[in-house]
Amino acid sequence: MLRFLAERRSELLLLTGQHVLLVLVSAGIAVAIGVPLGLALARRPRLARPVLALANLAQTIPSLALFGFLIPVPFIGGIGVRTAIVALVLYSLLPILRNTVTGIQQVDPAVLEAATGMGMTPRQRLRLVELPLALPVILAGVRVAAVVSVGTATIAAAIGAGGLGTYVFRGLATVDTRLILAGAIPAALLALTADALLGAVQKSSRPGRAVVMLAALAAAAVGIALLARSPGGARPVVIGSKNFTEQVILGEILGARLEALGFAVDRRLNLGGTTLCHAAVREGQIDAYVEYSGTALTDILKRPVSPDPAAVLRVVREGYAPLGLRAGSPLGFNNSYALVMRRADADGRGIRRISDLVRYAATLRVGLFGEFLEREDGMPGLLRAYGLRFGVPPREMDLGLLYQALADGKVDLVVGSATDGLIAAMDLVVLADDRHYFPPYDALPVMNEDSLRRHAGLLEALESLAGRIDEKAMRRMNYAVDGEHRRPADVAREFLSGAGLLSR
Amino acid sequence: MTAAVELAGVHKRYPSGAVALDGLSLSVDEGRVLVLLGTSGSGKTTALKTVNRLVEADGGSIVVLGRPLDSWDPIELRRRTGYVIQEAGLIPHFSVERNVALVPELLGWPLARRVARSRELLALVGLDPARFAPLRPAQLSGGERQRVGIARALAADPPLLLMDEPFGALDPLTRHRLQDEFRGLQSKLGKTVLLVTHDVPEAFRLGDEVAVMDRGRVLQRGTPAQVRDSPLPGFVADFIAAARP
Numbered sequence: 001m002l003r004f005l006a007e008r009r010s011e012l013l014l015l016t017g018q019h020v021l022l023v024l025v026s027a028g029i030a031v032a033i034g035v036p037l038g039l040a041l042a043r044r045p046r047l048a049r050p051v052l053a054l055a056n057l058a059q060t061i062p063s064l065a066l067f068g069f070l071i072p073v074p075f076i077g078g079i080g081v082r083t084a085i086v087a088l089v090l091y092s093l094l095p096i097l098r099n100t101v102t103g104i105q106q107v108d109p110a111v112l113e114a115a116t117g118m119g120m121t122p123r124q125r126l127r128l129v130e131l132p133l134a135l136p137v138i139l140a141g142v143r144v145a146a147v148v149s150v151g152t153a154t155i156a157a158a159i160g161a162g163g164l165g166t167y168v169f170r171g172l173a174t175v176d177t178r179l180i181l182a183g184a185i186p187a188a189l190l191a192l193t194a195d196a197l198l199g200a201v202q203k204s205s206r207p208g209r210a211v212v213m214l215a216a217l218a219a220a221a222v223g224i225a226l227l228a229r230s231p232g233g234a235r236p237v238v239i240g241s242k243n244f245t246e247q248v249i250l251g252e253i254l255g256a257r258l259e260a261l262g263f264a265v266d267r268r269l270n271l272g273g274t275t276l277c278h279a280a281v282r283e284g285q286i287d288a289y290v291e292y293s294g295t296a297l298t299d300i301l302k303r304p305v306s307p308d309p310a311a312v313l314r315v316v317r318e319g320y321a322p323l324g325l326r327a328g329s330p331l332g333f334n335n336s337y338a339l340v341m342r343r344a345d346a347d348g349r350g351i352r353r354i355s356d357l358v359r360y361a362a363t364l365r366v367g368l369f370g371e372f373l374e375r376e377d378g379m380p381g382l383l384r385a386y387g388l389r390f391g392v393p394p395r396e397m398d399l400g401l402l403y404q405a406l407a408d409g410k411v412d413l414v415v416g417s418a419t420d421g422l423i424a425a426m427d428l429v430v431l432a433d434d435r436h437y438f439p440p441y442d443a444l445p446v447m448n449e450d451s452l453r454r455h456a457g458l459l460e461a462l463e464s465l466a467g468r469i470d471e472k473a474m475r476r477m478n479y480a481v482d483g484e485h486r487r488p489a490d491v492a493r494e495f496l497s498g499a500g501l502l503s504r
Numbered sequence: 505m506t507a508a509v510e511l512a513g514v515h516k517r518y519p520s521g522a523v524a525l526d527g528l529s530l531s532v533d534e535g536r537v538l539v540l541l542g543t544s545g546s547g548k549t550t551a552l553k554t555v556n557r558l559v560e561a562d563g564g565s566i567v568v569l570g571r572p573l574d575s576w577d578p579i580e581l582r583r584r585t586g587y588v589i590q591e592a593g594l595i596p597h598f599s600v601e602r603n604v605a606l607v608p609e610l611l612g613w614p615l616a617r618r619v620a621r622s623r624e625l626l627a628l629v630g631l632d633p634a635r636f637a638p639l640r641p642a643q644l645s646g647g648e649r650q651r652v653g654i655a656r657a658l659a660a661d662p663p664l665l666l667m668d669e670p671f672g673a674l675d676p677l678t679r680h681r682l683q684d685e686f687r688g689l690q691s692k693l694g695k696t697v698l699l700v701t702h703d704v705p706e707a708f709r710l711g712d713e714v715a716v717m718d719r720g721r722v723l724q725r726g727t728p729a730q731v732r733d734s735p736l737p738g739f740v741a742d743f744i745a746a747a748r749p
Contacts, residue, residue, distance in 0.1 A: 114593025117558055117666075118606050118656070119582035132597050 038100025099141025421479025
């Protein structure tokens, strides 16, 4: 593990720096908004209640969902650091706001009346009496906000904002525990550090002075962040991907192919699920990502399922056009859903096809990722098509954890995809879709039309990958990452080089 | 002799509808101590607070230090008026020294002068400056806090002191001693004092004159001897009698 970290030292430092910056900047903004707003609300108790309720509501939105909501919002939204900061500020606001209101309201009214009676102006009373007396409570709120932010900031990686979550998501996507820990442990240490630091300030006999120092620190961090912003220039092509191994590899393949053809590329990989990627490419936050025809058909365009690959492709192209999107040519493999079991179980019971499951369904524990439960071409249709009834409700888990759960015997059947590398590596069995329930899932690049206009030759460059990746190649690459813990970028380059695609 | 404070026909009704002052009239001559004596709810504290505009009267006329109340900027007025309240109302995170010199600080006195004044006043109210100046209010006894409260009220040498149950929260012994000290202090300083209390013996000990209040009006006013020896029949007589041991 130490060697693993040592190898990644410079990247780890960079991600930690991004993480600290995210937290500092968002905490700074949250304080700048929350404390004055809290002071104003403390004087208007009738207004304080609804505003606090609203802040409370923002707090309850799951962070990934909040990031999703923010993507299409102009100015503050999109993908990247800015959106992450907006979301983190929303999360940090409540504790700061609430503690400011509480802190001010708990100041002894007798002390306030004495202060007024001595001839303090309202401003002097605030500065000399109320703020100093409320400060420990306000600081407690800032402390909570900072610690929560350190945790939430890991999720910011899902929208390409960087930070230690990058390792966590990459690790989850590639089933690499070391990578997950490499992100999670520093994040936990950061949270403890922030907690201890602010706790010391809170207990210090001169909290005022410590607050000034912290504010200076935050201001310096914001300054550095502003200076460090990449200078303007020709915009690189932005390639996105969803948050599982195959998508990351495909993102790297697209990226490396474009670079081989002379494009500058900005990779925003591991961007959460389908909805997030679709929103991002529609808004032009990313220029292209790889989608699957069946997913586009049912999940994005909400069209009925069809077993005919050519028909699906036609409907997808027609559906995308009014959205300002272009569906490219299929890359060459069909990543259909796959119901996967341990070989011993399947052989023991003679299960080969999905329809064989009917007799055993009541006793099987199913693991799947959340998206599949919701999708039109997912669980509900599958149950109908095969007349299946499972005894236990399916367990939702991250894509990256499914096979581990299957191998560990925590579940008996998982819903994965046909190109999952671990199927071969773990000697698992894919059940045949004998009633042709799943539509074709041909992988193809989805591009924003505006981006194609802006980047001459981009369409041709991506089309050069058409038909070049078959199921076997994809499964092999997936296994190289999931099973052999190799880096997706290396695997992608190796594939392109083998296929003669690393040169013009 | 001129009146330092004069209220004429002052009314005050709180938003709850309670009538606190019902045409109150009274005056305090310069250099004299007038005690407002009454039960809780009699309007005596409200009357006091109309003088430094912590409470705005609804009607009637108030003249303070020779000027109608409206012509005073409330902030300036309060800085010219010493204010002492029950439990002292000291600023908890300020040292004793800074608490005492609070009004001078607000008036912008230089630090050295504030420190000197603070020490002078601590000595005046019987607290050793070397020992007490750096302490926080929480480190003091109730009696010590009240002394600091009086020192604070005197810090900018205001001509007028408003005192709201200044010794109310003290044990009888300490209260007695502080009352004596207040009398000694007052004979030296000769301030105009408006003091509110519900304690009959205290009123008689401290007041040059006593005004007995009930339901927002003064029922009887006179020297302590007059009020004690010939209270008006009815409320005043009952109230005075009830306090006799």
